Amino acid sequence: MSPRCLAMVLTSTLIGCSLTPIANADQCPSVILHRQGDHDCHTFRIPGIARSNAGTLLAVYDMRYDSRRDLQGHMDIGLSRSTDGGKTWSAPRPIMDMRTHGGLPENQNGCSDPNILVDTQTGEIIVTAVWTHGKPGTHQWRGNGSEPGLNVATSTQFLAVRSSDDGQTWSSPENWTKQLKDPKWYLFAPAPGNGITMTDGTLVIPTQGRDQTGLPFSNLIYSRDHGKTWTVSAPARSDTTECAVAELADGSLMLNMRDNRNRRDKSETNGRAISVTSDLGQTWTVHPSDHGVLPEPVCMASLISHKLADGRRVLFFSNPNHKTRRANMTVRASLDDGATWPSDRQIALDADGGSYSSLVMVDDRTVGILYESSRADLEFQTISLDEFGL
Secondary structure, eight states: OOTTSOOOOOOOOOTTOOOOEEEOTTOOEEEEEEOTTGGGOSEEEEEEEEEOTTSOEEEEEEEESSOSOOSSSSEEEEEEEESSTTSSOOOOEEEEOOTTGGGOOGGGEEEEEEEEEEOTTTOOEEEEEEEEESOTTOOTTSTTSSOSSSOTTTSOEEEEEEESSTTSSOOOOEEOHHHHOOTTSSEEEEOSEEOEEOTTSOEEEEEEEEOTTSOEEEEEEEESSTTSSOEEOOOSEESEEEEEEEEOTTSOEEEEEEEGGGGTOOSTTOSOEEEEESSTTSSOEEOTTTTTSSOOSSOOOEEEEEEOTTSOEEEEEEEEOOSSSSOOEEEEEESSTTSOOOGGGEEEEETTOOOSEEEEEEETTEEEEEEOOSSOSEEEEEEEGGGGTO
16 A cells, blocks of 8 residues: 555445545555545535534535536535545435525526635634526536625525534525625636635635626635635736635735636746735735746645644645646645746646546645546545655
């Protein structure tokens, strides 16, 4: 067995749970959470993962019942829980489901693109996502799939559900659209993946939208009252979308963004757009690693930070490490706030595939990744920090 990954004992006693041992390109055991067609669901997509204060791993994702396509369609936000470090997982269940709201069928009440946040001070868990009502055959990122204004019938909505019991039960959906969205914008949405609790207790969720002209942008929202109210930051960049946020050693925030320019740019300047802020997004500065350091085929990625026992802060980043296609899923580590990502601190997990991904610290010495792989809709893997030389 390769020492690169932690071996996982895959004996599941959970009824209806699809867990299958497989070997990746390095013969590292991993866990299949969901395959296409499991649980009467056509496709599971768009992973987000977090660890609760109790140590439970909480995986969220789209349950796309009828097809693989994006909104609009019959889809809910699903959840699977693991209380043993990701060795076994509960069967998926919807935690955000708008059913037949407004008398329209479920395929005109789809929810998508979940983001999960654990408030480490209170223990509350918040999952945000978007909901499109009506508009069959549209896409919220194109044309009038989502329109200016706040009306449910015309604009895709920003929803949230909460849990105060370690993800076992969830609130009814809360609609945050009026609190957050500028009515001139076409769209405002959470970025899929995870939010963070900063060292000072501030909650931060990476977000994205389409401005008054329809042009995409990336930014964040933050709360200093444990999620009761939220403030929307200025855009970090334009023509960017799905983004991930992490706290740096000096308390500033890094926003790592999917950049539409990379659809055309396959040169040495292909790469993730990266900005930093020291004032919660009132102002932004382009980071030295912007474009050229982290290649991408234009895809969602994940970024988390972790404080080591010796006081150093490490960043972990995952994405398909490829300029032209969603392949070569790779996890990297940086000890200098993302200025460099050394080759001896990179681990390739899936040479043939890898699309959306979400990272989590399983414990102080283990990083986990939930990702769309070449082998399954959703796969979970753990890597010891020893494998990064940490």
